[in-house]
Amino acid sequence: DAKTTQPNSMESNEEEPVHLPCNHSTISGTDxxxxxxxxxxxxxxxxxxxxxSNVNNRMASLAIAEDRKSSTxxxxxxxxxxxxxxxxxxxxxxxxxxxxxxxTVTVRA
Amino acid sequence: xxxxxxTPKFQVLKTGQSMTLQCAQDMNHEYMSWxxxxxxxxxxxxxxxxxxxxxxxxxxxxxxxxxxxxxxxxPLRLLSAAPSQTSVYFCASSYxxxxxxxxxxxxxRLTVV
Numbered sequence: 001d002a003k004t005t006q007p008n009s010m011e012s013n014e015e016e017p018v019h020l021p022c023n024h025s026t027i028s029g030t031d032x033x034x035x036x037x038x039x040x041x042x043x044x045x046x047x048x049x050x051x052x053s054n055v056n057n058r059m060a061s062l063a064i065a066e067d068r069k070s071s072t073x074x075x076x077x078x079x080x081x082x083x084x085x086x087x088x089x090x091x092x093x094x095x096x097x098x099x100x101x102x103x104t105v106t107v108r109a
Numbered sequence: 110x111x112x113x114x115x116t117p118k119f120q121v122l123k124t125g126q127s128m129t130l131q132c133a134q135d136m137n138h139e140y141m142s143w144x145x146x147x148x149x150x151x152x153x154x155x156x157x158x159x160x161x162x163x164x165x166x167x168x169x170x171x172x173x174x175x176x177x178x179x180x181x182x183x184p185l186r187l188l189s190a191a192p193s194q195t196s197v198y199f200c201a202s203s204y205x206x207x208x209x210x211x212x213x214x215x216x217x218r219l220t221v222v
Binding site for chain 1: 113140142144150151152153154157159167199201203210211212213214215216
């Protein structure tokens with residue numbers, strides 16, 4: 001499994017963008033990059049995924065480096081409901097999600 | 110769709126007792142899995158299944174058994190509960206396609222005394 005490196009924590013003000021980096025330098029060419037988040041006392045929730053191209057959905061954007069060794073999850077306008085632990089997960093052929101420690105995002109009102 | 114349903118939500122066991130955590134999904138997903146999450150930690154994979162009749166071990170399988178007789182259900186059995194199994198347990202399901210999302214249940218908080 002590809003190893004990932006994420007900052008332990010990040011803070012943001014409400015209504016401001018949040019850029020969450022993830023380093024996955026050992027990712028294989030066919031691994032998808034998934035992002036999940038876990039709100040307090042809840043199960044993980046899918047955020048977004050991509051393979052090579054940048055991706056957008058209603059929750060966030062995912063920017064993937066050209067060499068695929070890193071990616072950045074972008075929350076365009078953070079709200080208090082976005083306070084959570086965010087996990088970056090390269091997903092390989094075995095479909096097993098491997099959760100690291102993630103990044104704890106705090107949003108200030 | 111109810112999604113992924115886990116029961117019970119809370120459970121207290123005495124050391125040595127056995128019990129089954131239930132997980133059901135109504136999305137016709139092939140892939141189902143069980144994770145545990147200890148305080149302040151990420152999730153760790155216990156067992157998973159890629160379809161009815163097929164199960165395999167994850168990262169921390171000791172002390173747990175699973176079976177998958179139907180597509181919908183994937184119960185997790187604790188054979189003889191130990192305090193080290195105190196944790197929050199999450200069940201997840203997804204289509205067996207890497208580009209699609211996984212859905213998680215709300216968790217079962219288990220305390221072994």
